[in-house]
Amino acid sequence: MGTALLHTDQTIISYTIAAVALPLAASIINFCLPVKSKAAGWISTLAILVGCVLSAIVFARVWNQQPLHTQKLWFTIGNTKVFAGILLNNLSALLLLLVSLIALPVHIYSTAYMKHDDRYSRYFTYLSFFCFSMLALVVADSMVLFYAFWELVGFSSYLLIGFWFTKDKAVQANKKAFIMNRIGDIGLLSAIIIIFAQFHTFDIDALFGQHGLVKFMGPDNGQWAFAPDRMPSNYGSVWTRGAMTTLPAIWQYIACAGIFLAVAAKSAQFPLHTWLPDAMEGPTSVSALIHAATMVAAGVFLLGRVYPLFTDTELTVLAVIGCFTAFMAATIALTQNDLKRVLAYSTISQLGYMILAMGVGAYGSSLFHLATHAFFKCLLFLVAGVVIHEMQHIKEENNLDIDPQNIQYMGGLRKKLPLTFIVAIVGSLALIGIPLTSGYLSKDGILIQAFEWSEGRSAWLKLIPAGALFTSWLTAFYVSRLIVKIFFGEFRLLKHHPDIKLHISDGGWQYRVPLILLAVCSLFPLFSLNPFFYEKAWLFESLKPAEFMARENIYHTIIPIGVNILSVFVMYAAYAIYVKRNTFSFPQTGFFYRLSYNQWYLDKIYKKVIVKPILGLGKTCFWFDRNIINGLIHSIERLSRAVADLTAWCDKYIVDGFLHSMAALVQSIGNFARKFQNGKVQYYLYSMLLIVLVLFILKILI
């Protein structure tokens, strides 16, 4: 903007740019390195380490301060100037730090995890590129830039999911992920275009900032117009009614729907969530960074950015969808046997919580949960990575034909992998939301606010907090099941193959350090000194909405206690079922089991209802093109050919025919005359008679 920035601000901006650009530089350098170069990992890690430090400085400077905003003219199109710049407020600073902070352990972990891969440097090229896109996404100040990085994030995720591109499943998964994300992108693009048509600017700060335009506009009388009720009383009458062109109100809804589509695609919400479980075909470290901690949170981040756009009704829809997604994903996670799939569905479920929180107005809690979830989910994925890595090791060493990700083969690993076991327990407890973990703080905040929100609303909407509550117990169950199956009991693989060798361990420091780091971050002290009251968390306090109710009502006490006591029971039940086997076992043929195991059949339905018809449409179009349009052309061609034939015929038989018939006449006269000299008696006679006749006639006539 025109206002000169302070010197310190200038420094902060350049720090931000450096933090964003360093991974890009690393990515470009790695791209130029030979594919097997081992230096790649350290280049990327160094870039992200420096980026992390810079982000921390930026965060410290920006947090709870005036937002920083700077921009430069990018290009002009018509009369519209499109700017590119950086917007740093609480939200973006938080995400900036969070992403770098999560990316750092993942990078370290990856250097060991991908050590034996043939395309080691490519991996880090992609990973750094992802970091660049993600960091740029969070600091971008223009909707166009935002969209650009939004899609680049999806693109790098595409590259990383399909990193082992010779695996057919991986390739299918990355195609699916990209196309589903594209659906969301279309929604976002439409929303951006609609907002641009309404407000004539792409600037996020001008649109959604403190004095943003969007706040003062709302659906009114069928027009998307200036809404007086949204206008703060102390704000000047800069925007007067009718000063801007307005669109019909329906476009406000469509814009919101578009943004919701984008959120649903990126954050894997129903109905666009099916790509995320498939995306687990990528390397596990990638799943940890992209598909658990950062990229999938971008949807929530987008909601946070454009929050003022949504009206109350639209927020309710969001809450419903979030709740439903959380519940559905949790039920599916109950029965999956693939280690990473369980975690993927739990991610979807937790993202559902965040959307739900956005929907019920728990803006702060949502982002708080986003931050805590990023740490413990990343941790869980890295744990899964270690387990899978060791299982793979067993598989290769003993030449077994097993799926290293199947939890049915595992068990009793706590003795072999003690460190992994401990951090896994920390992560799981955080995921369940047991006190003393960060998950407790953020999740209970969501639940409490959801209940508060449903006060005074219709009875149906009370289902939302109830569903969320129920889902949290489901979460407790499936997480316990997972942990129990992996770490407790006996190693089930030994039953089938008693003579296998087990040379497994927690791995080197590249494995241990990230796990410990993340485990520490998953505990309460990072966020709050008070392990029981979420509203005391510094992160929440800075982001909480203005009209936040302090511990006034009963929910604040009753819910955490109720949830946690029941959760503990559920955990014990899981332990009892899967380790002791002294209680009932689940029927594996029931409808609910199959529904859950087959992921609610959504993939199949999509395939039948959407993919097939679209391919069919393509075929039909092509048929139409070949036969109708081309056929039309060909029939015109045939017609003209027929005309040509006709004229050719005319030429041959009419025009030429005239000449030929003249010739034929002459010839026939000749032939005729010749006949009289052909030696036949009758012709002589004939001619004689003819002459006589002619004489007669002449005589009569004359």
Added chain:
Amino acid sequence: MITLTDFLLVGALLFCTGMYMIVSKRNSIQVLIGIELMLNAAILNLVAFGKYDKLNNGGQVFALFAIVLAAATTAVALAIVLNVYRRYKTIDPDEIKNLRD
């Protein structure tokens, strides 16, 4: 009363029929029949006019001569036909083209 014209018209018709046969037929015998027809037409005329010559009976007498001559010519013609057939193995006048230049 039957007038002279009636006879003449019948004769004319017969004459033309005969002429048609002579010109068109591809069989010598049919040609011969045509000739006979023409002759008969002529005889009919002679007879018809002969009605008005009671004294000399010119018409009828010449009719008789004509009949006799027709018999004679027929005999000769048939003899020729037979000879032609013997030589050419056909009696189609079209096939006999030795008169051609």
Added chain:
Amino acid sequence: MNLLTLLIFIPVLFALVIVLLPSSVRGSFKYITLLATLLQLGISIAIYLNFKTGAATAGINHEDQFQFVQKLPWIALNLGSMGKMQIDYFVGIDGISVTLLVMSALVMVVATLASWEIKSNLKGFFLLFLLLDMAVMGVFCALDFFLFYLFYELMLLPLYFLIGMWGGVRREYAAIKFFLYTLFGSVFMLLVMVGLYLSVSDPATGSHTFNIIQMMNPANYAQGSVFSAAAHQTILGMPARTVGFVVLFIAFAIKVPVVPLHTWLPDAHVEAPTPVSIILAGVLLKIGGYGIIRICLGIFPEIASSGAFWLGLIGVVSILYGACNALAQRDLKRMIAYSSVSHMGFVLLGIASQTAEGVSGAVMQMVSHGFLSSMLFFLVGVVYNRVHDRDIYHFRGLGTQMPQYTAFVMVAFFASLGLPGFSAFVAEAFTLAGTFKSPTVNGLLPYWMAVCGSVGILLGAAYFLWTLQRMFFGKVSLKGGEVWKIALTDVSIREKLALIPMAVAALALGLMPSLVFGKINDSVLALIQFLQAK
């Protein structure tokens, strides 16, 4: 020496050299052609750099605002009572032409590099190639309708022979189809051109003129002439100006091409040899879009406005229909051909919106598609050259077999499907933005067109990704077995030389759209103003 004239006629000079050289040195022809195209590229870049921006040099309907103008009397006959016949050699450029010129010059260089694969009758090929080159440049520069038409027709002939003689299996069919289609359009264009000539008189000399810019001024139309806006003449019961617009539009729409006049394109592209495919997709299609902007919109602005809905509709249909068709293809080249139909639909949609964003987006899309489609066709040519097969199902796992090639394919595919950072994204996004703005700004297009257009982007992702997955990923499995495996070597230096400029250009335009927007902006604004004033 005028730079534009030089630009247009350099190929002819080199063609003369080739004619004079004996066939024994046929190996050098391609280098001569390359030299010619490189020289052209240099000149076009010089033009681009010296091109002045600003409202005073906007061009469009002000003759004095055009740059690099050269105007020479060419055919001036005194026809006595019929007046004077005035045909000028009149070339000049404004913002809309200049970017297309640079793009065409670059595409020509790449097409020349792709011509290395041509093995038979080299002399003929390069002669025709250079002739085509001249005609293409001429079309973008000509400001005299007669000259324009001359170049326009001159393009057809070399193309016909290039497809018909060096093409694939069904080349004759494709060549004739292409020829008839375009001839059909241009024959009627000739009639309208003559009608315009008889209607318009040059205010300076008073004689009839073919000057396109004079045709844009309603005051230059003679009283009661056929195309005079005031006279309301009719042809076959329809207003004459509407007929004129529709005829010109059809002529250019065939070139673009739009559904349902597109069926020549898949055949021509598939059968044409790679360099010709590149020129067809990269340059020829743009002439359609350029013609619509310069001539249809310029000469018949009020009809363009009243018919904008239909233009937009055709654009949307092309986008969706082309994309759907591309989904169903299994011939790689044909799929790309249909994707061209889809992408060129955006051009029409943007033009129809008549907003600054839309028209700029359309021009950007033309430039961007010029680079990207050339790249795509070149890439198809690479694999076709090696194994003479293009069936998507016959390949698998090329990513392992030809990693660098796959990298280029991915760049081209993702750029085409509108990945941000590449030019197509900016073009398509702003075309849609312009379309969406249109109802509030000038009320020409309904809102839903923009939404439908964006679905085309989604379908684009579907077919490109499917192809990537099917052909390039997975385990290596080729129809031709070991023979193909040996034949499918990675891209050579020459191929890289051709591909990298394209990729760089697409990337540069995506990162710095002002490279294009900066040059065209004034002209586009002038055009919009002209259209609104009508």
Added chain:
Amino acid sequence: MTLVRLLFYTMSFIAIGSALYAALSKNLVRSIFIFFVTLFALAGLYVIALADFVAVTQVVIYVGGILVLILFAFMLSGRETLNVIEQHKGKFINMAKVPAVILAALFLAVIVNIILKADADKLPWVKQAIAQKNEITPTSSTIDNIGVNLMTTYLLPFEAISVLLLMALVGAAHLSRKEGRA
């Protein structure tokens, strides 16, 4: 209509019809036999024309002599003539005959025209003969008168014809003898 007139029409119809049939028939045998009918009908016409002797002669010479001769000739030429018949079967209108038809029709037209123009009943000598009662009436007998006239008025022609007949006889015999023995 008198009986005579009726007879005349009947006879002339039979004569013309059978003649046409003989002319149009492609079958030689039928053609020959229908020709008998024509000759008989003509004989009848002669009777109506009051020439009973001529009628008898007609029957005797033609039917008894000429036709028998024709039949002989037909039989001698045998199969060959029948083959010709086969070839032309099935074609109702033969284009080759068209000129002949035209010729005949034109001739007919000309002759009828002449007959009608001439108006034979009003010819001077006919009128004169009627006036002088020089007209054969149905009651009068002509045979003796013919005999007298033959031997008196027409003796010279009679002799000439008898010589001619002889020549024809000799000629015919000469022609029809076997070539090889000559």
